[in-house]
Amino acid sequence: xxxxxxxxxxxxxxxxxSRLIAYKFKKEDYEIKIIEEGDKVLEEINSDDYDALILDxxxxxxxxxxxxxxxxxxxxxxxxxxxSAKSQEEDILQGLNAGADDxxxxxxxxxxxxxxLKKILVD
Amino acid sequence: MLKYLYYxxxxxxxxxxxxxxxxxxxxxLHKRRTKIFKQKKEEWEKFLFQYLDDDLKLEEAAxxxxxxxxxxxxxxxxxxxxxxxxxxxxxxxxxxxxxMVDFFLQKLEKGNREEKIKAAAFLGKLGEKRALPLFKxxxxxxxxxxxxxxxxxxxxxxxxxxxxxxxxxVLKESSFTFEALTEILIRFGExxxxxxxxxxxxxxxxxxxxxxxxxxxxxQSLSLFFDIFGYFRFVPGVEIMVSTLDSEYNEEVLxxxxxxxxxxxxxxxxxxxxxxxxxxxxxRSQTARYLAxxxxxxYLLELKKLLTDEKWWVRYYAALAIFKLGKExxxxxxxxxxxxxxxxxxxxxxxxGDLKVGEVESG
Amino acid sequence: MDNFYYILLIFDYFAVLYFFxxxxxxxxxxxxxxxxxxxxxxxxxxxxxxxxxxxEFYKPVSIIIPAYNEELTIVDNIISILSLQYPxxxxxxxxxxxxxxxxxxxxxxxxxxxxxxxYRKDLETQQVREVYDSADYPNLVVVDKENGGKADALxxxxxxxxxxxxxxxxxxxLIDDHALLKIIEPFSKDWRVxxxxxxxxxxxxxxxxxxxVKKVRLSKKSIVRIQVLEYLRAFLFGRVGWAALDSLLIISxxxxxxxxxxxxxxxxYSTDTVGxxxxxxxxxxxxxxxxxxxxxxxxFPDPVCWTQVPEDFQTLSNQRRRWQRGLGQSLLMNKELFFxxxxxxxxxxxxPFYFFVEFLGPVVEILGYLAIFLTIFMHSGVPSVAVLFFIxxxxxxxxxxxxxxxxxxxxxxxxxxxxxxxxxxxxxxxENLGYKQLxxxxxxxxxxxxxxxxxxxxxxxxxxxxxx
Numbered sequence: 001x002x003x004x005x006x007x008x009x010x011x012x013x014x015x016x017x018s019r020l021i022a023y024k025f026k027k028e029d030y031e032i033k034i035i036e037e038g039d040k041v042l043e044e045i046n047s048d049d050y051d052a053l054i055l056d057x058x059x060x061x062x063x064x065x066x067x068x069x070x071x072x073x074x075x076x077x078x079x080x081x082x083x084s085a086k087s088q089e090e091d092i093l094q095g096l097n098a099g100a101d102d103x104x105x106x107x108x109x110x111x112x113x114x115x116x117l118k119k120i121l122v123d
Numbered sequence: 124m125l126k127y128l129y130y131x132x133x134x135x136x137x138x139x140x141x142x143x144x145x146x147x148x149x150x151x152l153h154k155r156r157t158k159i160f161k162q163k164k165e166e167w168e169k170f171l172f173q174y175l176d177d178d179l180k181l182e183e184a185a186x187x188x189x190x191x192x193x194x195x196x197x198x199x200x201x202x203x204x205x206x207x208x209x210x211x212x213x214x215x216x217x218x219x220x221x222x223m224v225d226f227f228l229q230k231l232e233k234g235n236r237e238e239k240i241k242a243a244a245f246l247g248k249l250g251e252k253r254a255l256p257l258f259k260x261x262x263x264x265x266x267x268x269x270x271x272x273x274x275x276x277x278x279x280x281x282x283x284x285x286x287x288x289x290x291x292x293v294l295k296e297s298s299f300t301f302e303a304l305t306e307i308l309i310r311f312g313e314x315x316x317x318x319x320x321x322x323x324x325x326x327x328x329x330x331x332x333x334x335x336x337x338x339x340x341x342x343q344s345l346s347l348f349f350d351i352f353g354y355f356r357f358v359p360g361v362e363i364m365v366s367t368l369d370s371e372y373n374e375e376v377l378x379x380x381x382x383x384x385x386x387x388x389x390x391x392x393x394x395x396x397x398x399x400x401x402x403x404x405x406x407r408s409q410t411a412r413y414l415a416x417x418x419x420x421x422y423l424l425e426l427k428k429l430l431t432d433e434k435w436w437v438r439y440y441a442a443l444a445i446f447k448l449g450k451e452x453x454x455x456x457x458x459x460x461x462x463x464x465x466x467x468x469x470x471x472x473x474x475x476g477d478l479k480v481g482e483v484e485s486g
Numbered sequence: 487m488d489n490f491y492y493i494l495l496i497f498d499y500f501a502v503l504y505f506f507x508x509x510x511x512x513x514x515x516x517x518x519x520x521x522x523x524x525x526x527x528x529x530x531x532x533x534x535x536x537x538x539x540x541x542e543f544y545k546p547v548s549i550i551i552p553a554y555n556e557e558l559t560i561v562d563n564i565i566s567i568l569s570l571q572y573p574x575x576x577x578x579x580x581x582x583x584x585x586x587x588x589x590x591x592x593x594x595x596x597x598x599x600x601x602x603x604x605y606r607k608d609l610e611t612q613q614v615r616e617v618y619d620s621a622d623y624p625n626l627v628v629v630d631k632e633n634g635g636k637a638d639a640l641x642x643x644x645x646x647x648x649x650x651x652x653x654x655x656x657x658x659x660l661i662d663d664h665a666l667l668k669i670i671e672p673f674s675k676d677w678r679v680x681x682x683x684x685x686x687x688x689x690x691x692x693x694x695x696x697x698x699v700k701k702v703r704l705s706k707k708s709i710v711r712i713q714v715l716e717y718l719r720a721f722l723f724g725r726v727g728w729a730a731l732d733s734l735l736i737i738s739x740x741x742x743x744x745x746x747x748x749x750x751x752x753x754x755y756s757t758d759t760v761g762x763x764x765x766x767x768x769x770x771x772x773x774x775x776x777x778x779x780x781x782x783x784x785x786f787p788d789p790v791c792w793t794q795v796p797e798d799f800q801t802l803s804n805q806r807r808r809w810q811r812g813l814g815q816s817l818l819m820n821k822e823l824f825f826x827x828x829x830x831x832x833x834x835x836x837x838p839f840y841f842f843v844e845f846l847g848p849v850v851e852i853l854g855y856l857a858i859f860l861t862i863f864m865h866s867g868v869p870s871v872a873v874l875f876f877i878x879x880x881x882x883x884x885x886x887x888x889x890x891x892x893x894x895x896x897x898x899x900x901x902x903x904x905x906x907x908x909x910x911x912x913x914x915x916x917e918n919l920g921y922k923q924l925x926x927x928x929x930x931x932x933x934x935x936x937x938x939x940x941x942x943x944x945x946x947x948x949x950x951x952x953x954x
Contacts, residue, residue, distance in 0.1 A: 016168075016201035023172045038569065039696050060663045061696030063569045085205075086573075107207035110175075128873040135881045142888045143911050149895045150904050204534065237528040244531045268529040275532050302543035303675040435604065466604060 006121060007031045007049060011041045011064070012056040012083070021054065024110050025117075038062030042070055050078055052121055054113075057084040057095065065098060072099040079120040083108060160194050167198055174217065175210050185221035192226045196245055203248050215249055224251055231257050240272045247276025255282055262292045270296070278310035286315050287322070294339045305350045316357040319348050323363050342373040349376070353383030361389045368393055374403040381409035390417045399425045404434040411440035415447045423450065431463040442471040491864060498861055498871045501854025502878050508843055509882035512719070513889060515727025520893045522730040523787055527897075530788075533671060545673050546574040547666065547743065548647030552639035553579055553657045557587040561595045563657050566697020568623055572666040575653075576625045580643045583612075583633030592628050596620040601627065605648075609641040609754040617646060636739070637755035637762035644749055653743045654763075658794065660689055660697055661741065665789035669743050678782045681744045681770060683729075683737035685722050687900070688714045689792035699792045704906040709802060711913045712921050713795045719890040722787055729785035733836040735771065737783070739763030741791035748774070756819065761812015768820045775829045787898070803928045810848070810932025811939075817841050848929040854879070855923065880918050887914035 008025055012018040013036045022032040033048075035041050038059035045053065053071075057064030068080065079101045084091070087105035095103045101120045104113055167188050174184035188195060203214060218224050224246070231242035231254055243261075246254040254276065261273035274293060277285050286308075293304050308315060326332045333341040345367065352360035364380045368391075377398065384391065398410040399422060411429060414422055422444075429441035445453050454468040549567060553560055560579075567577055581589045592598060598618035605617075612634030620626040631642050644652055651673060655661060665684060672679045690710045693701035705711060721738070728734045739762065752769050755762040767783065774781045796802035817840060824841065826833035858875045862868065891910055894900070901907055 014201055014205070017205050019168065020172060020175070020202070024176065027176065037696065058571050060571075060698055061566070061569060063571070066569070106205050107211070108205065109208040110206070110210060112208075125868065125870045125873065128870055128877070132873060132877055132881060135877060135885065139881070139885050139888050142885075142892050146888075146892050146895050146907060146911065147904070149892070150899075150907060153895075153899060237524075240528045240531045268525065268532070271529070272532045298676045298678055300673075300675055300677045302545075306541055306543050306674075466602075469602060 005029055005031045006051040007033070008052050008054065008117070009041070009044060009050045010034045010054045011038075011059060011067070012036070012054070013059055014056075020110065021113065024114060028114065036060075038064070038067055041067050045071070045076060045078060052079045052081065052117060054081050054083055054117070055100070057082060057086055057091075065094070068095070068098040068100060079123065081113070081117055081120055083113065159191075160197070163191060163194055164198055167195070171199075171202070175213055181213075181216055181220055184217055188217070189221040189223075192223050193241070195223060196227075196241065218249060224249065228254060236266060236269065239269055243269070243272035243276045247272075247279040250280045252280060252282070255280065255285070259285060259288065262288065267296075274307055275310070278307050281310070281312050281314070283311060283314055283318060286311050286318055291337060294337055294344065301347070301350075304347055305354065308347070308351055309354050313355045313357070316352060316355050316360060319351060320357075320360055320363065323348065328363065328366070342375045345376045346379040349379040349383045353379075353386040356387050358387060358389055361387060361391065365391050365393055368398075374401070374406055377401070377406050378403070378409055381406065381413050384413050385409065385416050388416050390419065395419075395422060396425060399429065404432070404437050407432065408434065408436040408440050411437060411444050415440055415444035418448055420448055423448070423453070427453065427457075430457065430467055438467040439471070442467045446471050491861075494857055494861055494864075495871065497853065497857045498875065501850065501857060502871065502874045504843075504847075504850050504854065505875070505878040505882065508847065509878065509886050511839070511843075512724060512727075513882070513886050515731075516719070516723040516886065516889055516893060517727075518730050519723040519726035519787075520897070522726055523893075523897050526786070526788070541573075543674060544573045545651050545670060546576075546649040547572065547651040547653050547670060548576050548578055548643075548649040548746070549653045549655055549666075550578045550580065550640055550643030550647060551655050551657050552582055552636050552643065553584065553588055554582045554633075554636075554639070555584045555586045555588060556657050557584070557591050560588055560657060561591055563697065564592075564596070564626070567655065567661065568626065569663075569697070570661060570666050571663055572670070574625075574649075575666070576627060576647070576649065577623075578627045578629060578643045578646050580629045580631065580639040582635070582639040583631060589628075589630050593618070596626055596628070597622045598628055603627070603646070603648075605646050607645050608750045609645055611638050611642040611645065614642055635757055637757045637759075640762070641754040641757075644746065644754055647746065650746050651743055652746045652749060654739055654741070655791070656740045656793070659740045660694060660699055660792040662790045662792075663698060665741075665791065668789035669741075669786060672784050672786075673743070673745070676782065678780050679745075679784055680748050680774065680781045681737055681742065681767060681783045683725065683734070683743075683783075683785045684741045684789035684791055685725075685787050686717060686738050686740050687722075687790055687792050688717055688795050690794055690797065692792065694792075702900045702902070704901055704903075704909060705797075707797055708913070708916075709799065710795060710797055711909065712917050713802075715887050715890070715910060715913055715917055717795075718894050719887055723890055723893055725785045726787050728836075729783065731831070731836075732782065733831060734783045734785050735768055735836060735840060736764045737767050737785070738791075740793055741789075744770075759812055759815035759819065760808050761816045764812055765816035765819055768816050768823070771832055772820050772823055772829070775832055803931075806925060806928040807932035807935060810845070810929040811936045813840070814845055814933060814936040817845055845933070848926045848933060851923075851926045852930055883918040883922060884914055887917060 008030050010018050010021055010032060012021070012034065018034045022034060025032050033044065035044055036059070039062040041055075041059070041062070055064050055067065059067070064082065064084065071078065071080065080099065082095045082100040082103045083106065084095070084103070085106040092103050092105070101123070102116050104116060170179060170184050170187045173179035174181070199214065199218070203211070206214065227242040227245050228251070230238045231246060234242060243258065258273040258277050261269050264270045264273070270292070274289055277289055290308065293299055293307055326336060331341060333344050337344050349360070349364055352364065361384070364383060367376065368380060381398070395410055395414070398406055401407050401410070407429065411426060414426065426441045426444050429437050432438050432441065442454060445451070451472065454472060458468040458472070551564070551567070556563070564577065564579060579592065581592070597620055599621050601617040601619040603617060603619070612632040614629060614631040616630045618628040618630070620628070627646060629642055629646055631639070640654060651670060653666070669682050669684050672682055688705070688710060689699060690707075691703045691705035692699045693703065704714065725734060725736070742763070748770060752766070752773050756765050756769070759765050771783065796805055817837070823829050823833045823837040825838055854875070858872055862872050888911060891907065891914060895907065901910070
């Protein structure tokens with residue numbers, strides 16, 4: 001019996017970064033999908049079974065904070081790791097308050113991202 | 124005469140058609156360039172990812188990525204911007220090994236204006252110290268963009284020795300906003316605070332030579348320095364700021380001192396009453412804001428008075444301070460009895476989510 | 487008869503000279519704009535806009551959106567504006583006494599509650615009925631007021647706004663995601679900047695999603711294609727050119743940023759004119775020049791606002807008549823600038839240029855065409871002056887349009903397909919063989935409107951925001 005791979009949704013509009021992350025994650029045997037626009041994120045989460053969401057806050061059309069809030073409002077049980085250039089203390093607190101399980105600021109270390117992802121997958 | 128006019132019309136028409144041809148040419152060139160870049164990007168991405176993941180050796184990666192350096196720069200930019208730590212170091216090694224750094228060093232010196240600026244941005248980001256002499260030279264450039272690019276590059280490299288050089292240059296450039304100045308200087312990192320402290324001890328604490336040395340009124344440079352202290356929460360700087368606190372002093376400086384103290388959150392022994400009653404409302408509001416931060420009980424009466432200040436921000440911070448001191452009864456009391464300042468009381472309590480507006484009003 | 491012909495000829499040459507001046511100046515402006523844009527781009531290398539999010543030194547901005555009878559689209563529009571990328575901003579929506587359900591839509595979708603915000607009435611406006619906060623969006627404020635026209639609504643918004651910068655956006659403008667970052671950046675770096683304008687581009691037929699233009703497409707309608715050319719020539723390169731000469735007199739109401747305190751000092755938007763956005767910048771220029779303080783009004787080609795332009799002749803002609811009328815009103819309300827050396831280049835060149843060329847131009851143009859046709863009629867064969875006229879009025883016009891297209895290609899190339907570019911080239915020709923002349927007639931009617939309505943000017947207030 002083949003163990004089911006964890007499915008990760010990456011919401012990031014900078015293709016260079018999203019593809020790098022996808023590359024690293026695929027090597028770790030995760031299944032990856034990349035979404036670049038805010039409003040499509042919720043659609044995607046609801047239409048398929050994801051084990052975690054990597055969320056950039058600065059997405060076009062619908063921004064990350066609003067997405068986070070909607071996820072919590074609609075009680076969607078999905079671990080969220082925020083990856084954002086917004087690195088001020090208030091931003092981090094705001095993100096965690098809004099329901100993010102972890103918050104990593106840019107510039108970041110891809111290896112650290114991986115470790116933190118693994119952690120929220122376990123929890 | 125008419126004949127010449129016809130010739131001229133034809134010539135003009137030809138000019139128009141030439142421009143149309145140039146448009147078409149540009150279009151085709153651009154299309155080709157985009158296609159090439161896209162292809163290269165795909166190839167490079169493959170190698171870059173393998174290299175970053177230790178699946179490809181440095182020399183091999185460098186061999187695959189060693190041409191079209193301007194395209195390569197555009198390709199690498201997002202990675203340079205978003206990555207740090209080990210991966211960033213790898214990028215640095217790559218750009219050294221594939222001779223990209225050398226290429227841009229050359230462009231920095233001999234390229235045209237656009238190329239110089241691109242080179243400056245790249246070399247600054249990489250922290251390439253070899254470029255520093257050129258950057259220092261460009262601080263005096265007539266080209267404001269090049270000067271700015273050099274300033275940012277030096278700041279990114281964090282070259283402490285050039286800190287005051289950069290400082291003097293930016294102070295001279297009179298169009299910069301205060302925020303822009305601070306933004307540039309803080310990029311030198313916390314280390315610059317120690318430099319500033321020493322500088323002030325030598326040139327300000329006893330004898331005030333600031334204007335002479337820096338070429339701008341002392342209140343400007345002091346405000347800038349204290350802003351930087353505040354940004355880095357530089358506790359060793361509090362001493363100098365406190366000794367500068369003198370209510371006769373320039374209000375700009377006072378404002379920046381209190382703004383810095385708000386960030387540093389360090390309690391001071393000086394009597395703050397004159398500042399709570401200062402002429403400038405900004406001084407009053409920042410002092411109140413500071414009290415809100417450090418939760419000092421001694422000024423409750425003054426703060427109550429400030430609830431009826433004519434300026435919104437003063438009232439706000441005063442009410443906030445009272446609230447943060449845990450003295451919301453004071454506010455509630457005022458609100459219940461609709462005494463002067465009750466609107467701000469309601470606002471603060473509402474903000475804190477402690478009491479619904481209606482509840483308070485009905486007691 | 488001979489005398490008449492002689493006078494006619496003089497007028498012919500005068501018209502030739504006029505067209506040479508106008509097209510020549512705009513050609514010069516376009517070229518100046520091109521180099522200015524190149525310079526701007528190389529400066530951009532040093533700016534990473536996203537850094538604003540990691541910095542404490544951005545300037546917060548209040549976005550003011552006047553709304554009148556927008557029940558169908560207001561909620562979507564506001565949501566997309568709330569998703570713009572900027573570290574800190576508030577959105578102030580001003581419902582100008584809409585007769586439809588605009589305010590109810592807002593109340594429902596944004597969970598509005600009565601605001602406890604206090605504010606000063608720095609500017610006089612029509613009665614404000616209520617101010618609301620949104621429980622769901624902490625940075626959204628809605629002002630419900632009695633109808634007073636767009637300028638009045640903007641002023642009410644300015645009163646409520648709490649940040650040092652004010653950005654005016656039309657409810658149906660589509661703003662690029664990073665446009666705020668780009669248009670406000672100069673305010674952070676250069677203290678002299680008091681106002682900034684961004685480009686307006688034609689959204690018709692583009693792929694739009696979530697308030698963003700995803701793919702740029704050229705419309706299939708001739709009337710829109712011509713406007714695309716106009717917007718490139720006049721609103722993009724023209725304005726960048728004027729700004730490069732420190733002589734920008736118009737920032738579109740669809741997308742502009744101002745320092746709040748100067749707006750207040752200048753008395754806000756004038757409710758006496760249909761061209762309140764033009765009048766404001768003129769007024770700002772006048773007051774600041776007078777105060778002797780160093781200032782800059784900048785214009786950026788990059789932060790873009792997309793808007794739907796009229797697709798039928800009736801709406802378009804009404805719009806242009808109104809613009810001409812507004813221009814005239816704005817100029818007359820600031821006539822102190824006319825040839826006034828106290829105002830430097832602004833008074834000695836820019837204002838007179840706008841007055842004689844932009845405003846009174848249509849008069850000269852119509853008379854010029856009439857005179858030329860008369861001359862040709864009265865002359866056997868083709869008179870040289872007619873050929874000269876053809877060169878300066880038509881050929882130079884085509885040259886100007888085509889040059890704009892070249893610069894667009896060398897800088898932004900928003901239109902990707904070669905077929906679209908060639909279509910625009912074709913229209914550069916067609917434009918000068920009919921449309922421009924028609925446009926002149928519309929503008930002339932605008933001037934006549936102004937003269938006729940001058941008597942009842944004071945009591946004439948705009949009640950509607952005349953949209954496209």
